[in-house]
Amino acid sequence: MRKPQIDYTAVFHALPGMVALLTPDLVYADANEDFLRLAGRPREELLGRYIFDVFPENPNDAAAAGRRETEASMLRVVATGERDTMALLRYDIEDPGRPGHWVKHFWSPVNAPVLGPDGQVVLIVHRVEEVTELIRARGGVGNEGGRARVLEAELYTRARELQEVNERLRRAHAREREVALALQEAMLPAPTPIGHHRAAVRYRPAVGALNVCGDWYDLVDLPGDRIAVAVGDVVGHGLGAACVMGQLRSALSAAARVADGPAQALEALGLYARHVDGAESTTVVKAFVDWDTHTLTYSSAGHPPPALLHPDGTVTFLDQATDPPLGARPEHVPRPQASTAFAEGATLVMYTDGLIERRGEDIDVSLTRLADSLVRHGHAGPEALADALLADLLLSGGNPDDTALVVIRL
Template identity: 85%
Template sequence: MKEPRIDYTAVFHALPGMVALLTPDLMYADANEDFLRLAGRTRAQLLGRYIFDVFPENPNDPAAAGMRETQASMRRVLATGERDTMALLRYDIEDPERPGHWVQHFWSPVNAPVLGPDGQVVLIVHRVEEVTELIRARGGTGSDSSRARVLEAELYTRARELQEINERLRLAQARDREVALALQAAMLPAPTPIGHHRAAVRYRPAVGTLNVCGDWYDLVDLPGDRIAVAVGDVVGHGLKAAGVMGQLRSGLSAAARVADGPARALEALGLYARHVAGAESTTVVKVFIDWETHILTYSSAGHPPPALLGTDGDVTFLDRATDPPLGARPEHVPRPQARTDFAEGATLVLYTDGLIERRNEDIDVGLGRLADSLVRNGRAAPEELADALLADLLPPTGNTDDTALVIIRL
């Protein structure tokens, strides 16, 4: 039997109920016939326009929260790539033929993502259930209209209560953020100068977390024209992961000063991590840089490989000394170590997995993106290169995983 050819555009416009498509910038890309009819807007009044320019908040209603709640829901969809079902809300619409006259509506919205080949959200499906008549019917009509007014008053009261709760949460989050920023500054200070060599560091917590995370970086001066650089990633987010991160970062920093190479430093850290709750499965990579011999010596405990951008424009991933994460083995086993030469002017990039990994995507795809970005932007100074890599590789709405990044011009 021959499969029928389906006109999905026609299907979309014939869907029962109000359905619209929005871009990640919250601009209308399309809307079905029921949406246009029930919203009282033409296609020309919607397409290509920002949702809240088309449907602004009722300025006469001080308790109105529909715009803020709808925007927050859509931002969650963009950040998580998951469907978000909203609670019943009132959202008045201005009559396009009677400016200044607002018509009462009650909506039950659902926002769902449409993912592209790279796993990123390319469209938001905004489905709205119009329940205004149901609310009115439950309130009664005619002589029973007072019940409708009572119900409306209750909804207003709940909206005001929610607004007050949200404001208290916002103030609490602001205080928590001040604490988090102080903690971040203490645990991840700006790197000290490393002679005439240029370096840049970046730190980005996951969306929806406090401004602290379990990712870290560290740069340690060694005798001679040498330094040790590391990045690591503790499982989890927030203050608990940050506490573990602080202990491991300090332990590795101390070990690097006395160990004869990165592998020995990671072995010492692994023994220490056995006595730190929450340190299991931490990944970390350590690189010793020697400018006198122009040699990089490195070792990795389950961490994504550092990238070396040569002066010829080629990118090499340092992946010849990779071992399991901390705490993965019941017995102590010596860790591997590898060496590679570098030319003056090359660029070394260390990072955590938040920079490259995406759900439902092979890690090689992310490594390829990193290599391509390095080739395009590699001539930039470390500070500018760090900004370019974050702009190229992190989603514009923020990442769902923490990210740390270190760039050193060799």
Template identity: 85%
Template sequence: MRKPRIDYSAVFRALPGMVALLTPDLVYVDANDDFLRLAGRSREQLLGRYIFDVFPENPHDPAAAGMQETRESMLRVVATGERDTMALLRYDIEDSGRPGRWVEHFWSPVNAPVLGPDGEVALVVHRVEEVTELIRARARGAGSDSTQARVLEAELYTRSRELQEVNERLRRTQARDREVALALQAAMLPVPTPVGHHRAAVRYRPAVGSLNVCGDWYDLVDLPGDRIAVAVGDVVGHGLEAACVMGQLRSALSAAARVADGPARALDALGLYARHVDGAESTTVVKTFIDWTARTITYSSAGHPPPALLHDDGTVAFLDQATDPPLGARPEHVPRPEASTAFTEGAVLVLYTDGLVERRREDIDIGLARLADCLVRHRQADAEDLADALLAELLPPTGSTDDAALVIIRL
């Protein structure tokens, strides 16, 4: 049997219920026939326009909040790449045929992401169930008395508003937790002073969203001789708990680096310590010792993305020859591996966390290739400018759902 050809544009237009497609900037790119009919707008009045220019808030209702709640829901979808279901919403619409007259509507919206090839949100699907007549019919069914009907309608709306207020209080609580966690991270991740006579560029970018503060960290330690130790790590989890675990592990590894004879021994000590820290399991971290006298980088990794070494000839090598499982992944302690590589003057070492390179539904090798390409194109930049270029090109413009820590040292 011959497989039928499907005209998906025709299917979209014929979908029952109100469905519209918007860009991540909340500009209409399409709407189905039911959306146009029930919203009372033509295709020309929607396409290419910002959603709230088409449907502004009712200026005659000081308590109206439909526009704000819809915007926040859509922006959460863009930031997190996850579906967001809204509570029953009252949203008055201006009658296109009678300017200044606002018509009451009750909508039940769901906003969902459409991801592009890069794993980022390319479109927002805005699906609305128009339930105005249903609410009014239920009110009418309660009795013929118009006052009783209006009381029931008001009660239904009040219950919906109460649910939205509970959601808003939860979001405010989450936002406060985020602010505390960010302040804690800022205190534990200060801009480093010069280590020896060498300077490093460091960056930390928190995730977007109230719950997405994570446990990324970096650390730089001055060692005897012309040497420094550099590390980046990533604690599993979100919020205050992850930030607190991060602080404990960072301090422990910093102390271990000062007495260990190499990065593997430092990670061995950290692994033993992490067994007694709740929430430290599955933490990833990479530790490097840089020796300018011997011109070598010695490194060891506990399940962490490999550091990138940009050579002065424009080639990039990923230091992946001493990679072991994350902290706490083995039931018994096993010594960590260690490897060394040579460098020449002018090379650049880049350590980072996975938020810089990983994307949802994308192989990690694609992210590493993006990093290498960006390093090659900006290889003449100094460390600070290179750090800014990496963040600008590798992080999503709307923000990432994972933290990103970055350390750059020009060798």
């Protein structure tokens, strides 16, 4: 059977119901025929214009909140890359044929993202269903509109109450985010000096009040000209994940001081994690750097592989000692460990998945993007390189996941 050629522009304009496309700046990029017809606006009055210039809020309604709620929903979509379904909304529309005359309307809006190749939101799909007539019809026939007005008022009141509850929850979640960030900042200080070697660390929280996560880093001085470095990621969000992160980071830091190598340190952490609620499926990678032998020994519990940038500009990913995350096996099993030599002037980069991963993208594509950035900026010192990696790899509107990053000049 021959595959049909689909004209998606024609499909969009023929979609039943009101659908518009807006840029992340809330400017109309397109609208289907039903949107133009039901909104009573020709296409030239919409395209290229800011949404609230086309549809200003009713200035005669002091309690009107439609603009604030619609704008907040669309900006959440831009920030998180997630669909946002709004509660029943009253938003009056000025009659284009009678300036100054505002007509009461009730709407049921949904805003959804369209993502570009880099994972950023490039368009907002604004689908809105007008339910004004439905609300009035539910009031019945033959009662001169009395029941309709009562039902309309009740529905609007319930919607407003729901929105107030949502606003209180938003403020509570924002407070939780502040507490979690303060906790993370206290537990993720700048690293202490590691002899004459240079290191840089970075932590970037996720975008959104609910997306504080459990990413961490740790650097530990060891006897001789050696250090232990770790990067980890606790599953989950919020204050709980940050607390689990603190427990695991401290336990691994202590284990590294007495373990013979990174695998043994991760084995001890895995046993400890069995008794910490919320620690299951945590990923972490541990590396011991020995400058006397110019050897890097590492072990990974389900974590993205560290990158080793060689002085000649090539990049190697340390992926020869990878095992499942903490708590993934029902019984304790010794973890693998691998070693590799490094030349003076090489750079070790360890990170959490927020730095590289994109929704729907193969991990090999993500790692290639990281390697390309390292090659471009490899001549820079650790501090400048860390900043360059964040600038290259994080989404401009903010990432939906936390990011921890460690850069060490070997």
